Amino acid sequence: MLVPPPxxxxxxxxPTGYLHLGHVVNAIYVWGLAGANRGRVLLRIxxxxxxxxxxxxxxxxxxxxxxxxxxADEGRHPPAxxxxxxxxxxxxxxxxxxxxxxxxxxxxxxxxxGKPYDGRCRNRGLPRDAGHGLRVRxxxxxxxxxxxxxxxxxxxxxxxVTVDDTRQGVTWVVRGQDLADSTSRQVAxxxxxxxxxxxxxxHHPLIVDPEGxxxxxxxxxxxxxxxxxxxxxxEAVIGRAAxxxxxxxxxxxxxxxxxxxxxxxxxxxxxxxxxxx
Ligand SMILES: [Zn+2]
Numbered sequence: 001m002l003v004p005p006p007x008x009x010x011x012x013x014x015p016t017g018y019l020h021l022g023h024v025v026n027a028i029y030v031w032g033l034a035g036a037n038r039g040r041v042l043l044r045i046x047x048x049x050x051x052x053x054x055x056x057x058x059x060x061x062x063x064x065x066x067x068x069x070x071x072a073d074e075g076r077h078p079p080a081x082x083x084x085x086x087x088x089x090x091x092x093x094x095x096x097x098x099x100x101x102x103x104x105x106x107x108x109x110x111x112x113x114g115k116p117y118d119g120r121c122r123n124r125g126l127p128r129d130a131g132h133g134l135r136v137r138x139x140x141x142x143x144x145x146x147x148x149x150x151x152x153x154x155x156x157x158x159x160x161v162t163v164d165d166t167r168q169g170v171t172w173v174v175r176g177q178d179l180a181d182s183t184s185r186q187v188a189x190x191x192x193x194x195x196x197x198x199x200x201x202x203h204h205p206l207i208v209d210p211e212g213x214x215x216x217x218x219x220x221x222x223x224x225x226x227x228x229x230x231x232x233x234x235e236a237v238i239g240r241a242a243x244x245x246x247x248x249x250x251x252x253x254x255x256x257x258x259x260x261x262x263x264x265x266x267x268x269x270x271x272x273x274x275x276x277x
Contacts, residue, residue, distance in 0.1 A: 007039025009172040014046045015058035021222040024241035027070050028259050029204045030174045035260025043075035047083045048160040064224045068234045069256030092163045104132040117144030138188045162189045174202045205245040
């Protein structure tokens, strides 16, 4: 008999801005699905972007999360940060390198022009100098070979998140619909890093503005800080986020401790097929 793996998911904010309702939606899905499946939630500060991350944002995010009442099973005291474990990324790169899968690439984003990367640098034998990015070969992957380190020497989001999810044994990746396109690349990369069974990927709806664009950090009136300052309770903020993506019919108070109830019968949230490929 097949026994499904335990549900281990994560909430992984980047300290590049303050929490807004879009993050609250993600937290509802992460803690809700974990709670409804007797799973665990890991907290991870995704600070791989050393240029844009600020300690100020990290402490604000943690404080807002505590205020909302979302309690992680691991990674809160002390906060687990990607930057605490730089060796994980170089070890993962070394592993891919041993398998002959890594090559240098000098293409700029402009050069590639938003299209899938065609692998033009695969056999050029470029040196791994400053100014060259590093890519990993992903055979048969329609989006092309994945950039793992950019031209400035920073690990990319796709690489860092996959290394961490693999190392931490995350079995459910719960994230916004906007990231669905990267699922097959992350599954392929995780396999190359030694992961046997792929994670289940769940993609949830996003809050969009009247023009249909994803909520951004600059959307002032949706910031958790602003809503707090306006006198809203944590339950009201969570309720507002839940209603914005149709988890409830109308904004009503939802305490963080009961978000699992929203997923007792999950009509709008089935694991994406991408995870099984
Ligand atoms: Zn290239």
